[in-house]
Amino acid sequence: VIPLCCVNVSVVLGQKDWGVTYTKKSICALKGSTVKLSCSYTYPRGRVTTTFWFTKNDAEGNPVRLSDDPDYKRRVKYSWDKKKGHTLTIRDLRESDSATYKFRFITDQTGGKYTGDPGVTLSLTGLLVKVIPAGKRRTLTCSTTCTLTDNPTPTNIWYKNRQPVKKDSSSMYSISSEDADSYSCTVKGREDLRSPAVYKPKSSVSVSPSGEIVEGSSVTLTCSSDANPPVDKYTWYFQNKTFPNGFGQMYNISNFKSKDNGHYHCEAWNGRGSRNSTALMIILPDLSCDCSCRNHSGCSGSHPLSLWTHVVQEEGLHIHL
Structure with missing residues (x-):
């Protein structure tokens, strides 16, 4: 049998008169693209009845044809000609397609089965x-x-x-x-x-608890960011001055007092640089203020209303009372 030629520089794998020649031993391709894997083969006698490519075996150790593998359904195509040999085309490449692909053929002779080892290694990459x-x-x-x-x-x-x-x-x-x-x-x-x-962080500040904040309670501020590359550093500001030790995604004020009233914002950093969030204003009213001065709709009688809080996001005004 005359060997089929499909490559300029190739590696012949096999023993004696049996062999598979792969165009390339390894291929790197973009995820989402199409790739072609080619080979030719030789055998001593008889007629080839079956050819296929595979990446894995079933429970009994038999190779699973790619055309029968549900992971490759409608994405693979076999072709053959004298110049290019046997070609496997895989389209819409996925990360899970990274594997070693082997060509197997079967002849009409007893024991006439051969798999070309070690195969072709396909690696997938994104940009x-x-x-x-x-x-x-x-x-x-x-x-x-x-x-x-x-x-x-x-x-x-x-x-x-x-x-x-x-x-x-x-x-x-x-x-x-x-x-x-x-x-x-x-x-x-x-x-x-x-x-x-890739872009600089786009951040916002949220406060917990999100409802009424009682004087003396614990308040946690969270800086939520959308960024690529991911955020690798946070800085917290109160009235435009940095917090001591305020370098994590969350900042906790364990005993919130009136002195803590004011504007809070975070600055998130990534490889592109940094960007400030909009400011969040937290106001804890003075206990001496009675119902009339608060002008709160829920206030009645002469007893002071329980403590309430304004939380104002300066851009896109959000108020929690």
């Missing part, structure tokens, strides 16, 4: 923007976890607030540390596969 601080600048790098086999030195396209800003670019892009816009990247020719955007 990721890494942020490298450098003084007042930030260097953004469009990266992958492995070198793309079909495009080892890709041309990148950069996006600013989802709009193309730099085409036919290298993998690096420099911006100011003060830049508050979001940035993402893609590989030219695969604009549909874009990296997650």
Whole structure:
């Protein structure tokens, strides 16, 4: 039997007259893209009746054909020709597709079964923007976890607030540390596969308990942030001055007093820089204030109303009474 040729540089795997030649021993591809795995094979005699690719065996140790594997349903296709040999096409690649793929063929001869070991290792990667601080600048790098086999030195396209800003670019892009816009990247020719955007934290402050705060009670402030890269540092401010030891996502005031009335906000930091939240104002009224001066609808009679609290978010006014 004349071997089928499908590669320029290849590795032949097998014993004696049996063998499988894979185009590549390893492949790195983008998640969401399409990949082709090719091979040719040789055998001593007879006729080949069955060919298939697989990544795992069933409970009895028999290879499970990809075409029968529910994880690959409607995503795989087999093809064959004299020049390219046997080709497995997998589309809409998923992270779970990272595996070792092996080709197996069966002939009409007794014991005529052969699997090409060790197979082809497929690694999947997404696009990721890494942020490298450098003084007042930030260097953004469009990266992958492995070198793309079909495009080892890709041309990148950069996006600013989802709009193309730099085409036919290298993998690096420099911006100011003060830049508050979001940035993402893609590989030219695969604009549909874009990296997650990187942006400064967008934060807000919440208070617990969320209802009435009684003087002397414990009050916890929480800084909630949406950020990429994730927030790695928090700073708390009271009346625009930093809290001592106020560097966690939550800040607790164990014995809330009138002296604690005022504006609270947090500053969240990530690789892109920092951004302040809007201020939260907490007011604990004076006990000497009677019902008439509070002008509270729930107040009646001559007895002072139980302590109540204003919590005002300065932007998008929210008031809890």
